Amino acid sequence: MFLALRELKHSKTRYMLISLIMVLIAWLVLFVSGLAKGLSSDNASSIQNMNADYLVLDQNSDHRLSRSALTGDALEQVRLAMGADAAVNSSDRDASDTAMAEPLGVQMSAVTQAGSLKKIDATFFAVEADGMLAPKVTEGRMIGADAAEEVVADSSFKAEGLKLGDIIEDQTSGRQFTIVGFSEGQSFSHSPVLHVNFAAWETMQASGPRAMGGSGAVGEVSADGGTGEVSAAGEVSANEGVSAAADSSADGGATAAGEVSATGEVSAKEGLSAAADSSADGGATAAGGASTDGAVSAAGEVSATGEVNGAGEGGAGVVFNAIAFKGSGSTAAEVGAQVSGVDVISKAEALKGIPGYKEEQGSLLMMIAFLFIIAAFVLAVFFYVITIQKINQFGVLKAIGAKTGFLARSLLAQVLSLSVFSLAIGIALTYGVSAVLPDSMPFELNFSLVGGSALLFLVVAVAGSLLSLYRVAKVDAIEAIGRAA
Structure with a gap:
């Protein structure tokens, strides 16, 4: 030296x-x-900071959150595969329960501040307000469990002049939300994240493209040569032979081609009448046909090719993108083996799926x-x-x-x-x-x-x-x- x-x-x-x-x-x-x-x-900080170990996605999504679409049935199957009681709300379980699984909705959009025309790129994350995926609030408070017009925003929105109490409008659904809190380190695909609960998520889906018969429809109705799509929220949009008259009821009913009652009874024109109310999971049995697992059949070839889930805990009545859970590799393997039509991936794999x-x-x-x-x-x-x-x-x-x-x-x-x-x-x-x-x-x-x-x-x-x-x-x-x- x-x-x-x-x-x-x-x-x-x-x-x-x-x-x-x-x-x-x-x-x-x-x-x-x-x-x-x-x-x-x-x-990807919203995924990196997420309090979960694995994500369950649609098998045909190529490990991309934005392409995945799951329903409440998949959530129940995942919880059962993990050994958790699917009928029990996650908020009633101990937060340390490693078998906890929660739905996650992801939707990229743009928002504007009330009274302003300037659009700000944003991504909505739908989570259970009192669940493990809820972000840590650094200013203000967390959204209420049933508040459909509240949002927790990433702190980067402050650079756009937004503050607590400001009202923003989602350009996709037209819904307005009040900022009640700010979080840190929550962004997705280079856009800040807005956290909402599933009450808000359901209203967004009911007003968004899925409710208009676009992507995200979970079923179709065909009658006398015409078809109509059944949206995630249960709405029916008609094409040619089927005319929609009203939104679906809370328990999965739908109105199309004539009259549909609030409880899910379907009466169709040209002599096709429904003879039974919808089932608990949104299914209905019409005269001249039989229904199983949510299918709707009627004389004259009126059939549904998909399921419409009834309202329930954890956003079970709407379509969401992923199911997040905490657990070991063996738990993830068990879920993948028992639940069909899904892929179980780690957070690292989910990051690679972000465009x-x-x-x-x-x-x-x-x-x-x-x-x-x-x-x-x-x-x-x-x-x-x-x-x-x-x-x-x-x-x-x-x-x-x-x-x-x-x-x-x-x-x-x-x-x-x-x-x-x-x-x-x-x-x-x-x-x-x-x-x-x-x-x-x-x-x-x-x-x-x-x-x-x-x-x-x-x-x-x-x-x-x-x-x-x-x-x-x-x-x-x-x-x-x-x-x-």
């Missing part, structure tokens, strides 16, 4: 230039790492990897050139009795001293830049990220000096002194 420090002091300019190169490389590595972490959080997440992170991680490789080569070349210039000095030192180990330790001491000094400056510069970056810049640094990057940088620096160490070990004292003479 004594020899290393004396040489650093003697050749200040040479080693300051090397140190400057190391500072710039360390700074660039840390900055790109912070950018990668920030983009990751901005894209652009895998590609974005893959590109940045490749950049960081190449920066470390470049750093190793640059440092190796610098120290090897310096070592070659000092071959004669090493020969003299070996001739007077210096051991190879002593010379190797001296070289490593130089490398580590320069690396630590450069890292300290690089870290200070990175934090200084992050302090002046705008809030809209997705940049995030934490101790584990900085510590891991610094440790890897030191390893790369030492690896880059191995070529120089090999050259020092091979120095022949007589040959070196002979060249010097």
